[in-house]
Amino acid sequence: MCVLCGELVLNVHWTDQKAHDLEYGAAGGGEVQRNRRRDRIRRVQYANNILSFYGLNLADWNGSKYILSDKKGNQKIVGDLGEMWPEAQKACGRGLDPLDPALLEYLRAQDEHVHVHHDHE
């Protein structure tokens, strides 16, 4: 049972194992929850660096799920990254490939943008 949303979680995706272990481990309290929340926000940011190339966007939903949306306003709720990639593929009609040279070029261009931005500061 998920302590936050009361939903029955049968499967822990491997990318959530660490958070899961901490939450069900001995230590805990507010610190664990705050870290968990922070990690989710960071994960969403990172994912959007990639998803924006495909015209998609991810948002945290109540700290328990994620909402994946496209530019037409279609939305899909996903529980973890294991569910997210297949839904993203459906939403944009093609496979999301981390080896695709066009995506890699897009990421490098983002990096340059970040560098330029820093130079101006």
Add this chain to the structure above:
Amino acid sequence: MSTTTTNKLPVDIITGFLGSGKTTLLGNILKEGGFEDASVIINEYGLAGLDHRLIRRINERTTLLAGGCVCCNRREDLILELNDMLNACQSGELSLDRVIVETTGLANPAPMLFSILTHPALMHHYFIETVVVCLDCVNGEAHIRDNQESVKQIAAADKVIITKTDIGTPEMADNLRVSVARINPTAVILEAADGIAPRSIFTPAPVSGLPWRQTPAPQAKPGKPEHTSGVRNIAIQFDEPLDWLAFGIWLSMLLHKHGEKMLRVKGIVDVGEKGPIAINGVQHIIHPPTHLDDWRGYETRNSQIVFIMRDIEPERIMDSLMAFQRLIGAHPEIQEINMNPLA
């Protein structure tokens, strides 16, 4: 140790081609003692026959999941048997401390891992301790050359046992060692003469899992005919800590798209915490990552990850990691590449 393996029963998978001596090996190990509470699940009766209190025979029954690839099949037979054992164990009818699964010669270990690691009940009660692959010293080279399944088994292996070294020559065994190491640099390679191997073959390999550093880098064998299997591997090192969240996004994306071709991902990841995270994956399936308490047993604190793949150029993995490095937070470096291990 993390909570991922505590209170769970170890499952050891022993596989290898028909005639590779896996039944003989298993029979001898069981005789050694210390396996009184182990249950053995076998797929076929070999010539050797096993004499053990708890042998259960199952017939391979695979359910292809909708949209599933070859590795994401459910082995219903295995699930049923493991569930039965669990029930018997919990009702006190059976005392059980380990399950050993001996597969058919052609079995791909991936569906078995998938069945256990994703089953809503089994995943909480069992963990995969080791995948052991037997390879016959005399015919091993031919199996590797002619059979994709043999290569897949070796790629998925934690340990490779070269059997029948009493029949083959030391040179054959040495050549086979080189071939195995070039397919799977993470595998621990052991030899078993007369079907005798130490029972320690079932103890988990060190989680660093990168024993290729202890053995000299395998050299290409001269005079062998060129032959492209498309199997390659690359070992990548990161000296700065990785951002685990970003790395998780990258790896889950890679496995979603190319899981069928990614025969193995194994390594340790420095995430800037007290200890590293050990990752281990076969095709689409990643074992629950193990969070180690400290860096004891490691010479240097860094991340080292081995990728074994089919029909993907290792440079593409490297290019991708380079482009993702701002997100991941560390710069990748190539430690070793085996472009054509079967040549």
